[in-house]
Amino acid sequence: MNIKFTDNNTILQTPEDFKISHIFDCGQCFRFNSEDDNSYTGVAFNKALKISQKYDEVILHGVSEKEFYDVWYNYLDLGTDYTEIKKTLGNDSIMKKAIPAGEGIRILNQELWETVVSFIISASNNIPRIKGIIERLCESFGEELEYMGKTYHTFPSPEKIASLSLEDLKIIRAGFRDKYILDAAYKFSNGDISEEKLNCLSTSEAKKLLMTIKGVGSKVADCILLFSLHRTDSFPVDVWIKRIMELCYFDEETDIKEISRFAENKFAELCGYAQQYLFFWARENKITEKEDIC
DNA sequence: CACCAGGCAAGCC
DNA sequence: GGCTTGCATGGT
Helix, strand or coil: CEEEECCCCEEEECCCCCCHHHHHCCCCCCCCEEECCCEEEEEECCEEEEEEEECCEEEEECCCHHHHHHHHHHHCCCCCCHHHHHHHHCCCHHHHHHHHHCCCCCCCCCCHHHHHHHHHHCCCCCHHHHHHHHHHHHHHHCCEEEECCEEEECCCCHHHHHCCCHHHHHHHCCHHHHHHHHHHHHHHHCCCCCHHHHHCCCHHHHHHHHCCCCCCCHHHHHHHHHHCCCCCCCCCCCHHHHHHHHHHHHCCCCCHHHHHHHHHHHHHHHHHHHHHHHHHHHHHCCCCCHHHCC
16 A cells, blocks of 8 residues: 555555445444545544545545544554455355455544444444434534534533533433433543553453443443454454354354354454454345355 | 334343 | 343334
């Protein structure tokens, strides 16, 4: 990959393992929306970004070299060699099928607080509605952000959310999850939980700390560990992953704990990558029974 | 109308 | 300890 900086844009030339539609539509991130010109626009780390892909170039619109290295290089996980990861995972015959479906997926490094709230909202919910609730949260309580002639909104800080009442939060229509969002805001704004604390802990200890937040159980904690803290030894098991793992590896109804154990043994440090390829494959092909696998 | 959506907490034994 | 049930809201 060659990186070029022009007057207005940052351009990635022939990036390997980089497909924006797969990166932003694989359910790890809820704030980027596709437009009809093969581009996605969204907000992360208090910056708006339009990113487009054509031929073998990826353009980050209006992004300077400084902003690129300050924010987007790490956010887009450009320091990770996915070719090597795919090669290792491809030794497994199921993964060999799943990987091509999710070609170009990257596991983003998203802001911790935003990821916590986003996956609290994800509980027993579907992706379009999750995005809607987060959008209303940002429009109602985030800061305005001007970018390429339009107004966007930052993700509201823990302190801002902590200052709200349960009644104030009703307008985002999060349902029973609103009280959990408040609990998370209290724990982040008073320092009970912080990125610094989590970074000092092992993955399983960090998971325990995250699960002290109401609304954060095993699955949500795994998503936070994977999609924000890049703990790739995490393997979030949701309904899709449960179903695809049962179909491919167990051939019978299997409880989530056993699936997790199995994945941790099989994929180890590459659990999170394996999970993303499997999730994308299962969802893209709507695999719900044995006959759907081809 | 029932059922489900990238689950979790609380209440039961 | 594990197992069951209720949960807000919106889409099919």
